[in-house]
Amino acid sequence: MTRLALVALAGGLGSVLRWALAERLRHGLLVANLVGSLVLGVVVGSVDPGTARTVLAVGLCGGFTTFSGVALDRRRLVVNVAVSLAAAALGLALAR
Amino acid sequence: MACIYAPPRVEHATTTSSPRWPPIVAVALGGAVGTSVRYAAATAAPVAIGRFPWTTLALNVVGALLAGVAVGRVGRWAPLVVTGFLGGLTTMSALAVEADVLFRDGHHGLALAYVAASTAGGVAAALLGLRAGR
Structure with a gap:
């Protein structure tokens, strides 16, 4: 129950950060997906399973990044997926 | 088949009205x-390591579908429904x-x-949602 509350809180925070980026930058969602995927790669590669990892991964990174926000435009989705895959790979590599 | 004599929608008129709460909330x-x-x-449908991530795929495809339906329809509720709920429901980092x-x-x-199923499924779902929401 505590874990769900923390995940929800982190998800709300991540969503607000994503919204703030999108309001300020033309490619704000791409930046959010890039940074969020990089951070998640580091988290998955370096933090042991537990509440902290779940809150950071599912809550913060999950709430910060978005799929639905970029899915309405095919080219935009492909670019976002490609950039996120590369960012996550870099994050996983950095965590080793 | 959608009715071609549907009355004009009025969302555009209400979009500019001030929301009850600030968008950030x-x-x-x-x-x-x-x-x-x-x-x-x-939690309900965990995916084991080395298995196909069905749960994330389903969430992302459903989120894309709902985003297609919602865009242009929800007006001043967009920050809550589209940016907040659907943005939080779907995830690019997990994918x-x-x-x-x-x-x-x-x-x-x-x-x-x-990756192929997520991309193709997301595009198809969003298009389907756009059509259904029209």
Whole structure:
């Protein structure tokens, strides 16, 4: 129950950060997906399973990044997926 | 088949009316709920390491479908429903890391299939949603 509350809180925070980026930058969602995927790669590669990892991964990174926000435009989705895959790979590599 | 004599929609007239709460509150609330639903789904249907990430795929495709339906319809509720709830329900970071880990662990076919299904499924779902929401 505590874990769900923390995940929800982190998800709300991540969503607000994503919204703030999108309001300020033309490619704000791409930046959010890039940074969020990089951070998640580091988290998955370096933090042991537990509440902290779940809150950071599912809550913060999950709430910060978005799929639905970029899915309405095919080219935009492909670019976002490609950039996120590369960012996550870099994050996983950095965590080793 | 959609009725071609449907009355004109009025959302555009109401879009500019001031929301009851600041957008930041709506985004935070919607994001918290969307993230909670995603967490509940991931807990209810966990995907083992080395297996196809069905749960994330389903959440992302459903989120894309609902985004297609919602865009242009929800007016001043967009910060709560689209940016917050659907943004929090779907995730790009999990998709990227799951695909990379599958690939890294030698499950090349699964990784490629996962990325292809997510991309094609997301585009198809969004188009379907746009059509249904029209």
